[in-house]
Amino acid sequence: MAELFITEEGKAEKEERLRYLKNVKRPEVLDKLKVARDFGDLSENSEYDAAKKEQAFVETEIAQIEETLRKAKIISAKEVKNDEVSVGNSVVVFDMDFEEEDTYKIVGVIESDPNKNYVSNESPIGKALLGKKVGEIADIETPEGVIQMKVLKIF
Numbered sequence: 001m002a003e004l005f006i007t008e009e010g011k012a013e014k015e016e017r018l019r020y021l022k023n024v025k026r027p028e029v030l031d032k033l034k035v036a037r038d039f040g041d042l043s044e045n046s047e048y049d050a051a052k053k054e055q056a057f058v059e060t061e062i063a064q065i066e067e068t069l070r071k072a073k074i075i076s077a078k079e080v081k082n083d084e085v086s087v088g089n090s091v092v093v094f095d096m097d098f099e100e101e102d103t104y105k106i107v108g109v110i111e112s113d114p115n116k117n118y119v120s121n122e123s124p125i126g127k128a129l130l131g132k133k134v135g136e137i138a139d140i141e142t143p144e145g146v147i148q149m150k151v152l153k154i155f
Contacts, residue, residue, distance in 0.1 A: 002122060005087045005108030006072040018065045021058055029055045068110055075108075082154045085129045087121045092153040093129070096137070101152065106130070125149075 006014070029051060036048035080088035090105045105118045106129060112120035119126045128138040132151045140147045 002109075004068065004072040004110060005075055005121060006068070006110055007075050007088050007107055008077060010107060010111040011069065011072070011074055014065050014069055018062065018069075021062050021065070025058050026062070029058055072108065072110065083133065085132045085151065085154055087130075090155050091129055091132075091151060092155075093138075093149040094152055096148040096150060102149075104129070 032051040033048065033055065036045055036051050039045050039047060075088040077088070080086060082089065085091050085106060087106050087108060090103060092101060092103050094101055103117060104125065105116070106121055106126050107118045109120040109122050112118050112123065121127065121130060124140050124142060125138075128140040129149070129151065132138050134151050134154060136151050138149045138151065140149060
């Protein structure tokens with residue numbers, strides 16, 4: 001199994017989500033369960049069934065976040081160097097096929113978010129960019145063929 005990476009920023013987001021789930025969401029669900037139990041017969045109580053499902057979802061998410069935080073290697077900002085692309089860097093690239101610049105942040109798989117241009121170190125773009133220096137060209141394997149990106153800036 002590949003090593004899980006998480007940036008300090010990603011760790012803080014996960015910890016905040018965990019605090020919310022434990023301190024806000026879990027008590028809300030427990031209140032819903034208590035109210036639903038007061039409706040009587042649990043075998044035909046849709047409110048109770050819905051609250052139990054919500055409780056299972058919340059507890060599963062809590063367990064997943066705790067496991068992620070326990071197993072992940074934290075990438076501190078101090079560790080990240082700007083001489084070559086690594087997990088934790090942002091990188092400006094020139095897409096040679098589309099002739100446009102893009103900026104990506106290279107993160108671990110648990111932080112990846114295409115909407116924010118956070119690409120996983122295990123994705124085709126992330127894998128191809130890792131270890132590249134400014135001026136080097138990365139060949140990225142895609143289903144449509146190989147595309148090339150030139151590294152313009154690492155920060």
